[in-house]
Amino acid sequence: MKSLFRAGLLALGAALTSSAAVAEPITFFMPEDVRYDASITTPEDSFGYEVGDRPIRHADMVAYLRDIAGQSDRISVETIGYTHEQRPILFFTVTSSENQQRIDAIRDAHLARLRGEDAPADTPLVLWINFGVHGAESSGMDAAIPVLYHFAAADDADIGDTLDDTVLLFTAVFNPDGHSRRVNHVETFFSQAQNTDPADIIHNLWVEARTNHYWFDLNRQWLLLTQPEAQAWIGKWHEWKPMVSADYHEMGSSSPFYFHPGEALRRNPLIPERARDLTYRIGQQHTSDFLDPEGRLYTTQEGFDNFYIGKGSTYPQINGSLGILFEIGAARGGEIETDRGLVTHADNVRTQFRTALTTVEGARNIRDELIEYQTSYFVESAQMANRDTRRAYVFTAAGDPERANRFVRLLRMHDIDVYALEGDVRADGRTYAAGESFVVPMNQDQHRMIRGIFDQVTEFPENIFYDVSGWTLPLAYDLEYSALTGGLRSVSMSDELAEGAFEAAPVPDVAPYGYALEWSHTFAPRALNRILSAELLARAGTEPVTAETTRGRVELGRGAIFVPYARQDMSRDDIHALMETIASEDGVTVHALTSGLTPNEGADFGAAGVFRSVETPQVLLAFDDGLTRYDSGEMWWTLDFRHNMEVTLVRKDDLGRVDWSEYTHLILVGGNARLSDSIQEQVEDWIRGDGGTLIATRQAAIWAQDAFFDRKEEEDESEDESETLERLNVADMAVREAEHIIGGALFETDLDTSHPLGFGFGDRTVAVQRNMTGVLIRPEDDPYAVPLEYTDDPLLSGYASQRRQDEIAGTPAVVAERLGRGSVILMADNPVFRATFPGSERLLMNAIYFSPMISRARGVYEEE
Structure with missing residues (x-):
């Protein structure tokens, strides 16, 4: 009786708090000619409302999908990982009950077939469907519900044949944290009367809900794999190596439905052209079985490419699979008016669901060609290797x-x-x-x-x-x-595969005098953070020195951290215990010093000019209000997740409310970094008077060089404005407009390793990721202010026009200057782009820990 009463309350609550116009029973989504087993719980019976009625919370979705997996012998489910916010990532294997009983044998046979070995003729096709990599893209996530219900409950001969022929792999959902952020947004701003106005805030939650906890675009993670969600799903992908991967997304609300194969000329040359042909063949199934009969608008060969191999629809193609991107005009708030009419979330879910079915059917219809393609892909890869x-x-x-x-x-x-x-x-x-x-x-x-x-x-x-x-x-x-380039017979390699496990450093000896840590290790900043958080005094070396240790003489490079016993409040035993933790958990080698005396003249450990005090940084990280959230998230992840450093997040326009005396560093990332006049004045006073450090990257660096040093980019006077422009054809516009854009390429820089920002680097060459055209201006009065500079021939990988290469060559990549008592550090690029540049990441960590060591030029210097 209690359960009936609760169900009644849920139904009443749904009726009172939402519009019935967008709610649809499960029958709305299902194919008309399919019977369904009444014993399998429908979504509305589980949720108490219909799909499209209101956002479906992640916990409710997880509970329902696990429930129907338990009700059906066609579905198995496992938790393959957890997000940063500890939400589970579910992985479903869907096939016939007979196949479920021999699933390991099927997988082994499928993988053997890829190696060119014989496999039973009835070995099923292995197909993969991505749901919900972007949290703001609601229909792709919610489509998992009718899809799994369909395969659990459909009760006719066709479904039996389909499940006998295939193993279907689903991850639901790819981005639980972003999914939950979207649900919270929509529920926060729902109206009793459904608001279809695109200007209403309920429809506007793009980047904020699109990303995961640390604001990463997970659809760029297939190659880079820094986030736990991607690490979870990539393991299952390679465990199965599916033949087709369908990837469901949303785009602008006014856009028609899109599906791959995409732009013909924008294919990574490592991907066989045959992949595009087969993708088009599957696409014809969408049109013939669903889109054309219902008179729907769609497009299939424009706008989207297959070049960057780190996206969910392109990564499979560089791994022997077909990757199929689906994009639909979004209705995130439920219903939205567009120039193509009213778009509803429920109808979008139906479209995504029905094309998931046609993807499966399309793959079945070209079964032999798919098997031949995937097998030949790896044969051809071996041939390419032999020619290489x-x-x-x-x-x-x-x-x-x-x-x-x-x-x-x-x-x-x-x-x-x-x-x-x-x-x-x-x-x-x-x-x-x-x-x-x-x-x-x-x-x-x-x-x-x-x-x-x-x-x-x-x-x-x-x-x-x-x-x-x-x-x-x-x-x-x-x-x-x-x-x-020679044969490998002369190369001595291990017999076992390397796994790259984290390596703890040797347990340090008990030091008679103090301890020293090398700064070259990835986690040296994390180790230093442990030291400073324990309120220990620490000093950083500005010159290479030779140290006397319990294990003999050791050469220490610039940036080495010295922790003396002198003037510490912590006992020697506790200091040693902390050093043991650093060695075991950070992997940083800790040297036990026997003396403060070094053989280096004037460079003993007590030399104030050589070993400088390091203070605990208190970092403010600005975000939003024009700043690029991706950039802010990458900074946040690097400092918080990688180095366990306390970071205070403040919206850019709220910076005027902070107590500046509490902070040592402010980070402004790319985007529109312009501060209000009052906040800019506060920041400049804090830098000049309190000794604060501003670290500005990308567009923020371009703005800051003018705001604080009155430097502006010179106008391009290379062209006579009076000359008449060449007449061009509109058909060439797209290519000509993109000619001088730098969408993301790697550039070579030269680093002054004696500069505090260069401490810990092994050599002078550093690759940086550049995705803007603006350049920093070289200071005229300080020849030491450019620790990092683009080389004369800087392009390493990626596209940049010759004009852009010439403009960037020889310009500063980093400018680091004193401003009053403080410092301003300008970085032309994002040193932690997508959390995948551990080389340039050190520039950021050095800027945080060593900025007080930046010196002001006081001499008189002649121009070169």
Whole structure:
């Protein structure tokens, strides 16, 4: 009786609080000619309202989908991971009950078939469907409900044949944290009367709900894999290596329905053109079975590309699968008026659901061709490897084992074989040392994926890119790497695959005098944060020194952290315990010093000019109000998640309300960083008078150089404005408009490693990711203010017109200057782009910890 009463209250509440116009029973979504098992719980019976009536909370969706999986012997479910906010990520395997009983054998047979081995003729097709990678894109997420209900409850001969022929893999949902943020937004702003006005706030929640907890676009994570959601799903993807991957999204509300194959010219050359042909064949199933009979508008070969291999619809194509992108005009608030009429969320869910069914049917109809394509893909990859003059890549990150191991972990998540180097190798004029270097053979199934990660590409058939054009990951990781062109017989490699496990440092000895830590390790900033958070005094070396330790003499580079016993409130035993934690949990080698005396003249550990005090940073990170949320999120993740540093998040326009005396650093990221006059005045007073440090990146750096130093970019006077422009055809506009855009490419810079921002780097070359055209202006009165500069021939990977390359060459990549008692550090690029540049990440950490060490030029210098 209580359950009936509760159901009645839920139904009454739904009727009172929402519009029935967008609510639809499950029968609205289902194909008309399919019978359904009445014993399987419908969504409305579980939720107490119909799909489209109100947003479906993640916990309710999880409970319902687990419930119907328990009711059906066709569906198995497992939790494959958890988000930052500890929400579960569910993975469903859907097939016939008979197939479920032999699912491991089916997977083994499918993978054997990819290797060209014989497999039973009845081995099912393996198909994958992505639901909900973007939290703001509601129909893709909610479509998981009718899809799984359909396969659980459909009760006719056709569904039996379909499930006998296929294994269907679903992740629901890909982005639980973003999904929950969207639900909260819509419920916060719902109206009793459904508001269809696009201006209403209920419809406007793009980036905020699109992203995960740290504001990452998870659809850019398939290659980079820094977030837990992507790490969870990529493991299952490679466990199965599906033949087709359908990827469901939303776009602007006025847009018609879109599905791949996309733009013909915008295909990564590592992807076979045959993939596009087969994708088009499956697309014909959408049109013939659903879209054309209902007279729906759609488009299939415009606007979207298959170039960047880190997106959910392109990554499968570089791994032997077909990737199919679906985009539909959004109705996030339920109903919205557009220039193509009223768009409803329920109808969008129906479209996404029905095209999931036609994707399955389309794949079944070209079964033999799919099998042949996927098998031949890997055969052709082996042939490409045999023709490739590069037999392997060798790489290292000398002085920073975690950076090399992190790259190994990334490669292994992409199912790429990596081996530890067991004998020194000489290549490109340097020695790769055994024990700290790794080898990636080119002759393996993932040959094309290896090339997609390692290749430096700078020439393209077309200059329009939906996403970044360059992403060479060894450069992003600041690795030393070389291609090996000889045979591999002379290369001594481990027999077992390397896994890149985190390496703890040796347990440090008890120090007679104090402790020293090298700054070159990835987690040295995290270790320093532990030290300062424990209220210990710490000093950083500004010069290389030779230290006397319990294990002999050790060479310490610039930035090495010295923790003396002198003047500490903590006992020696507790200090040693903290150093043991640093060695075991951060992997940073801790040296036990026996003396403060060094053989370096004037550079003893007590020398005030050599070892400078390091203060605990109190960081303000501004976000929103014109600032790019992605950039802010990448900064937040780096400082908070990677280095466990306390960060205070403040909306940009609320900066005027903070107590500036509580903070040491302000970070302004790309976007519109312009501050109000009053806030700008406060910031300048804080820098000049209180010794604060402003770190500004991308567009914020361009704004700040004018705001605080009155420097402006010079107008381009290379063209005579009186000249008549060349007459062009509108058909050429898209290509010509994009000619000088830098959508995302890697550029080479030269670093002054003696500058505080250069501490801990192994060499002077640093790759940075650049996605804007503005340049920083070189200070006229300080020859030391440019610690990082673009080289004369800076393009490493990706697209940039020659004009842009010439404009950027030789300009500052970082400007670091004193302003009164404080510092202003301007970075032309985002040093932590997509959390995948551990090389330039150190620039940020150095800017936070070592900014007080930036010196002001006081001499008289002649112009060069």
